[in-house]
Structure formats: structure tokens, C-alpha cells
Amino acid sequence: MEQAIVLDKLDILVEQRVYPDRAALTKDAMQALLRSRPELRQYLAVELYRRGEMSLARAAEIGGVDIETIKEILREAGVERRVPTIGAAIHEEVEWLRRIQRDQSPRSLPLIPQS
């Protein structure tokens, strides 16, 4: 009951200019929640990856873990990591590899380790 009253009165923090507006207050509250409960960040990361809204690397950042750990978290959550099909684009991409072998541009190849 007492807690409910406090929650109802949070607008006082806005009235007293502790926060510029209700949105800033809510944002800070959400950030505090995610800081204090890392398991919620990981839950969010899994769901965003499952829905195809985040890359694996970004999911790791949101979950506050490294890439190998997010892979394990996803596996435990039953989320598969699949290599996406690319269809006919593979021939253009293989042609790029051939050009590299013939020592033409592009000249370098960053290796992205996460997927």
C-alpha cells in the first residue's frame, strides 16, 4: 500500500524539477532496472535476437556479455543460430574472392567472428 502511494506520487520528481519530464523519469527508472537486474538484459537480448531485430554481436552487448556467452545463452533458451541463405548472390561473392586471388581490389577482409 505504502509502495503504491509512492509510485502514484512520482510526478513530484517532475514538479520539483528533479527530472525535466515524465519521459526522462521513466527512462531513468528503466535504465536503473536493467542495471540492477542483468538477467532482464539477457532476456531482452535473447528475444531481440530471436525476433531478428538485433545482430548477434548487438545482442551480446545488450545482454552485457561476450559473443561466446551469448551463443550459450541463446542455446539454453532454445534459439538456433542459422546461416541465412543468400541465393544467387553467392556467385557474385565468389567472383569477389576470385578477384582477390588475382590481386585486385578489394584488398582486405575483416573477419567477423560472432556468427
Added chain:
Amino acid sequence: MFAKVEALTVLGQLLGQERLATTPAIREEIAVPLQYGYDFPLQALAHTAIAPLTNQVWPEHERLRALGASLGRGELEAIAFCKIEGALFATNDLIARRFALEQGVHVISLQTILRGLWVTGVCSKSEVRELLERIKRADRLEVPSEVETEIFSEEAPS
């Protein structure tokens, strides 16, 4: 993942060892598992150069950061580098792939590299099949049959 199955040498044979590069942020990501006992990052770090981030790369990196909230820091750095330097960006991640293509960056995927290995004669098809199986096991990666077709078909996939 090539480091996990100790196949970076093969990758070097395909592309030229001196052309394999990572950006500083990606090297940091690669190195983290060393802290809890994995050895494979050492291979990746030893076999790849650090891509030099010039003054032209940083503004592009900042521009992409504003656009790419769904990508990791290392991915954005690599895409910025590839765009400015005309390099190829290698990724299996669909989100990262789409974003890089939208930015006009050339992308290659796992299946491209594996197909390239047998098409160019660096490995036989059976060696590539064995390599793919090792990658699937080591990285617990799902490879749909359509992707295997892309890798191994003699005909051009449509």
C-alpha cells in the same frame, strides 16, 4: 569460427594471409574468451592483421552508429572500414549483412568462403564438407540444406 576449427591457414590460402584483417573493436571481442579458457582467439589474433583506421574511417563510423542501432560496435567499425577502404566484409549475421549491403559494402558469407575453397581448388569438395561439419559442431551452428546446396551445387543456385 575458422579459428575454432583451426582452419585459418586454409582461409589464408584462399584469400591471401596478408589480406585477413580485423578491426580493433573486433579484436577486443575475439580476445574476451581467453579470459575463461578458450584457446582459439590466440589463433585468430595471430593470423589476422589489425585494419588501420584512418581519419576517413572515423566520421563514417560515427555516421553508421547513428543508423545501426541493431549492430554491435565491432560490426559498425568493420563496415565503416570496408566502406572507406573498399574491403570485403565477412559475416554470417543476417542483420549485419543487410545493413552492410544497404551501405554499399561488399559482403561475403560463410557459404561463399566454403564454395570458394573448392571452386578455386584450394580444397576438394569432400575436404570442404568435412570442414563444414567441424564448423557446425564447434560453433553449434545450424546450416539449412538450402545453404549446403549453395555451397556444393555444381549448378548456379537461383
